[in-house]
Amino acid sequence: MAVIIGSFLGILIGISKLADETIGTLVIALQSVPSIVWLPIALIIFQGGPSAIIFVVVLGGTWAMTMNMRMGMKNVQPILIRAARTMGYKRHELIWKVMLPASVPSALTGARLAWAFGWRALMAAELIGRGGLGRTLMDAKDFFNMDLVVAIMIIISAIGLIVEYFVFSKVEKRVLSRWGLNKSSY
Numbered sequence: 001m002a003v004i005i006g007s008f009l010g011i012l013i014g015i016s017k018l019a020d021e022t023i024g025t026l027v028i029a030l031q032s033v034p035s036i037v038w039l040p041i042a043l044i045i046f047q048g049g050p051s052a053i054i055f056v057v058v059l060g061g062t063w064a065m066t067m068n069m070r071m072g073m074k075n076v077q078p079i080l081i082r083a084a085r086t087m088g089y090k091r092h093e094l095i096w097k098v099m100l101p102a103s104v105p106s107a108l109t110g111a112r113l114a115w116a117f118g119w120r121a122l123m124a125a126e127l128i129g130r131g132g133l134g135r136t137l138m139d140a141k142d143f144f145n146m147d148l149v150v151a152i153m154i155i156i157s158a159i160g161l162i163v164e165y166f167v168f169s170k171v172e173k174r175v176l177s178r179w180g181l182n183k184s185s186y
Contacts, residue, residue, distance in 0.1 A: 010069020072106025
């Protein structure tokens, strides 16, 4: 959800000066607020259910995705835009056929960061919640079970590594190869 929402917002503020000056400013302000700070509000709004944790996790990843997508859209090489205009591309064609494809590497970085921030937000939200690794970590701390604390930290790290190596690094290799950015193409 964070990737979808963040991509939409990033595209919007990347192509519209008005949106950048209004929504973009708000996004910059909100990205400074740690997502766990939203947990008390989420608990009240969602009455303590799992939706509160989902809300916090989505907020944790949305702003990173938004800012990376925005920068991807704004950093499209000017020569690509001029070439597309010379070929008669209209504004929507320029966005969908030139700017979005050129922004894919930034979007990949945004998705990677959105996952990392969302994962951290999940662990933090579970510290207060009723279940999951975060809650188990708190219980282990409360009972001075440092072996379990370290074991949970290792599990959290292992999950992060698994997602990095089996999801993001594979997608990254395909993207870099597709865009001719891998070292073997130099």
